[in-house]
Amino acid sequence: MTDAELARDIATEAGALLLRIQDECAGGDRGDREANVLILERLRAARPEDAILSEESVDDPTRLARSRVWIVDPLDGTREFAERRDDWAVHVALAVDGRAEAGAVALPRLGVTLSSDAPQMLAEPQTPPRLLVSRSRPSALCVDVAGRIGAVSVGMGSAGAKAMAVVRGAAEIYLHSGGQHQWDNCAPVAVALAAGLHASRIDGSPIVYNGRATEIPDLLICRKEWAETVLAAVRECGR
Known part of the structure; x- marks a missing residue:
C-alpha cells in the first residue's frame, strides 16, 4: 500500500468513526480523542519507523531528526463538528524532508475523501473569484x-x-x-x-x-x- 493510499484509508476510517460519535450527539472532545487513537494505532502498525506529529498528542521532538513524519489532525473543525455542520474534516499527511509528500482529507458529512494519489480534475473557475x-x-x-x-x-x-x-x-x-x-x-x-x-x-x-x-x-x-x-x-x- 502506498503512503497516499494509507492516508486515504485511515482518514476515511476516522471519518466514519466521527460520524458515529456525532450521531450519538457527543461533543468534539470525544471525537478528537477517539479519532486520534484510531489514527495513531493505524499509522504505528503500518509505518512503525515513521514519526508522528498530531494535534491531539504531546509533541515528541525526536521527529526533528526524521525524514518521514506523519502530520495529522484527527478532527479539523471541532466547533463545526459540535454544531453538526458539514464543514469539518480529518487530515492525514506524510511530510518527507519538510515537504507535504502525500496526504488525504476526509469530509465525512459529504461522504468524500480527497487524496494526493487521485487528483481531482479542476472545474471551470467562476468570475468574480x-x-x-x-x-x-x-x-x-x-x-x-x-x-x-x-x-x-x-x-x-x-x-x-x-x-x-x-x-x-x-x-x-x-x-x-x-x-x-x-x-x-x-x-x-x-x-x-x-x-x-x-x-x-x-x-x-x-x-x-x-x-x-x-x-x-x-x-x-x-x-x-x-x-x-x-x-x-x-x-x-x-x-
Whole structure:
C-alpha cells in the first residue's frame, strides 16, 4: 500500500468513526480523542519507523531528526463538528524532508475523501473569484485582498473544508492569515498540490513542515491563474 493510499484509508476510517460519535450527539472532545487513537494505532502498525506529529498528542521532538513524519489532525473543525455542520474534516499527511509528500482529507458529512494519489480534475473557475474566509472571524487581510481583486468572500468552517472547496471547484482562492499549525494544512496542501493548485505562504515562499515550532502563520491555496494576483494584493496590503 502506498503512503497516499494509507492516508486515504485511515482518514476515511476516522471519518466514519466521527460520524458515529456525532450521531450519538457527543461533543468534539470525544471525537478528537477517539479519532486520534484510531489514527495513531493505524499509522504505528503500518509505518512503525515513521514519526508522528498530531494535534491531539504531546509533541515528541525526536521527529526533528526524521525524514518521514506523519502530520495529522484527527478532527479539523471541532466547533463545526459540535454544531453538526458539514464543514469539518480529518487530515492525514506524510511530510518527507519538510515537504507535504502525500496526504488525504476526509469530509465525512459529504461522504468524500480527497487524496494526493487521485487528483481531482479542476472545474471551470467562476468570475468574480470566490475567496474563502473564516466564517466566524475573517481577517482584515482577507477582507482587504478580496476588495482589491474584486473577489466575493465566502465564509466556511475548518481549514480542510476550505482548502478542499478549492480542489472541488466550489471556490477559487483560500487565503489565511493569523495563525495555523502544521496539522491544519499539511494534508490539504498535499492534496491541493497533487490537483495542480498553487500552495504557499502568503509571501510566496514554500511551506516547510516538521519544523521545531508547530505554527505556520499563514497560507494561500488557489488556482494557479490567481496566485500572482493574490500575492501582489497581499504585498500591496503591506504584509
